[in-house]
Amino acid sequence: MYEIIEKKELTKDIKFIAVKAPHIVYNARAGNFVVIIVDEKGERIPLTIYDWEKEKGIVYIVFMEVGVSTKKLGQLNEGDFLYAIAGPFGNAFHIQNYGNVVMIGGGVGTPAIFPIARELKNAGNKVTSIIGYRSKELVILENEMKSVSDEVFIATNDGSYGEKGLVTDILQKLIDKKEKIDLVVAIGPVVMMKAVSELTKKYNIKTIVSLNAMMVDATGMCGVCRVTVGGQTKFSCVDGPDFDGHLVDFNELMVRLSAYKDKEEESLHYCRLNKKIKEV
């Protein structure tokens, strides 16, 4: 059992938690993720490691409530315990001095780019970050991103904060400035990663995306997380989660992510009925 020692609400649906889990942070690195099981009857869900403190044995996670597991997780408070937290999983992001990097985070992709941006900055890169949200109330981690970037641009779909438009609009402007971009890292909804990859492909800018395929064990044992990259089947938990955005079959990923839509609704309905999740 692993204690939640701090919890913050970043927006109505997006929460930040600190979990006491020394085994997770012993070797944690930017780009790793954990698997959480909220309670004894829970499923295994993957969440990115947002930050960690090795000495204190604490891992920080930012997540959005979208379905039963994340809603149950969001209901836990300081002093409550997680049934399980396993990891760190996935390959760490390859940190080196690429030169000029653009980090793109969409929604809860931002907590995933944060530690990578920090490490890349420490490695001597010039870091420009673009973070996109639907509207002002959903903007998270603005100051944190500023602390690890040379420059931060914010896009909102409705223009209520930052620039009106999508992250790709800002990226296009940066490209048009003719400043050389050595690497783009994009993490967020699949449609966003797809749009970024399509754009950068035109300009031949190397682009890395982090795929949020469905997962069960995250140890390479089940294969549910398979994605097609460059025509080959890869397991995103052990071969990824980072892949070359120009080679990923995003359409297939989107289709696969919808596999359990009806079951997710059935599960939500059941949990509401049995008061396992309260809703406001």
Add this chain to the structure above:
Amino acid sequence: MAEENISKAKKQRIKMQEQKPEERIKNFFEVPLGYTEEEAINEAKRCLQCKEPKCIQGCPVNINIKEFIYKISKKDFKGAIDTIKKDNSLPAVCGRVCPQEEQCEAACIMQKTKNPINIGSLERFAADYEAKTGKVEIPVIGKKLDKVGNPIRVAIIGSGPSGLTCAGDLAKIGYETVIYEALHLPGGVLIYGIPEFRLPKNIVKREVEYLKKLGVKFEFNSVIGKTYTIDDLFNMGFKAVFIGVGAGTPIFLGIPGENLKGVYSANEFLTRLNAMKAFLFPEYDTPVKVGEKVAVIGAGNVAMDAARWARRLKGVKEVHIIYRRSEAEMPARIEEIKRAKEEGIIFNLLTNPVEIIGNEQGWVKAIKCIKMELGEPDSSGRRKPIPMPGSEFIIDVDTVIPALGTKANKLLTSDVKNLKLNKWGYIEVDENYMTSIPGVFAGGDITTGSATVIAAMGAGRRAAKAIDEYIKKL
């Protein structure tokens, strides 16, 4: 004496009572119900108590079969289980899942009359008897200490049968053993692979509880290679490490359509059901989604397990096995094939899938197959299946489960420098189960490829002995 033996040999082997097929496909409970005391005694009395009992050589861990059967025949059930436990720490498991017809029972002298002693069932009886009636005795163990008086520690990676056995044996010698397990549950394939209706999970739980009482510690949610490296383990003070991580990664067919929704590896399908309890969804959060018609590709034990699980799920009307060779080559146990047939599973033999066909939403809707015929024997000695041109046909299905076996999982091995692997990616060990790294031992499926519970257990046991010898020399 001789006459008595002849009359014994003529008696028919006593079969365990089973749940009826039409009943058992509606539940998840064990199919064979176990012997009554009377049945067990009568079966044990059939044993000829051979001077040179061949059965013992047939058992990979050489249980003293003759002796334990004799004790059962004399109603000394406690004595019987004590005899078994000298060589096998998981008798309730092995009595159920060992391929006895290829091992102990194949070697039994009575095999000549096609009527061997039902050794597996007797072993199961003795183990279940202990569980039902007996207090399990915990031996008093003197701790092994180093020169300054600290306990000597050994780390075990993986809690499958090899890891559990190795840990238990080392604990009994007096070592402090810690098992690191990637999942949140102990047991390896016993927990996530083999179905409840073949191996009830409370049996695995019981064995694990026993190990805990022996002092074995479990660290779950810890993936060695990620959470800690093997170097980290030595730095933490462990004197030796045993790797028992299993074979692990599923093989897919490599045909078009394999990433459609509704295609599960057998590992995924079985893990959702066994470890995550998807059959109790939505009370449990993990779902499994099958349609009315399910096709399982392959005819090994794993394929039978997947097919028989599918048969038990609500809404499933038809379950197919698709296999490219003929009945004679099917690798699954005969008993399991028989049970699958009784449960109404349809066998499509000499049939090979060539494509999985999807609908507009990306769900499986059919599988295209081709008829095969058997040609000359190949390097494995089995007749090679050859496709018959123009014989393609389509089976409508909405779930496809490839059960084609596994290959070596690189999760751990790719992170360890200097660990020698064979050409298939499995870990190489010497006759003492030591890998190319001093102090690092390995056993079970990760050294042999997919094998059996008893083989993994035997490896864990022998590795424990070798580890003890190794530490004594340090």
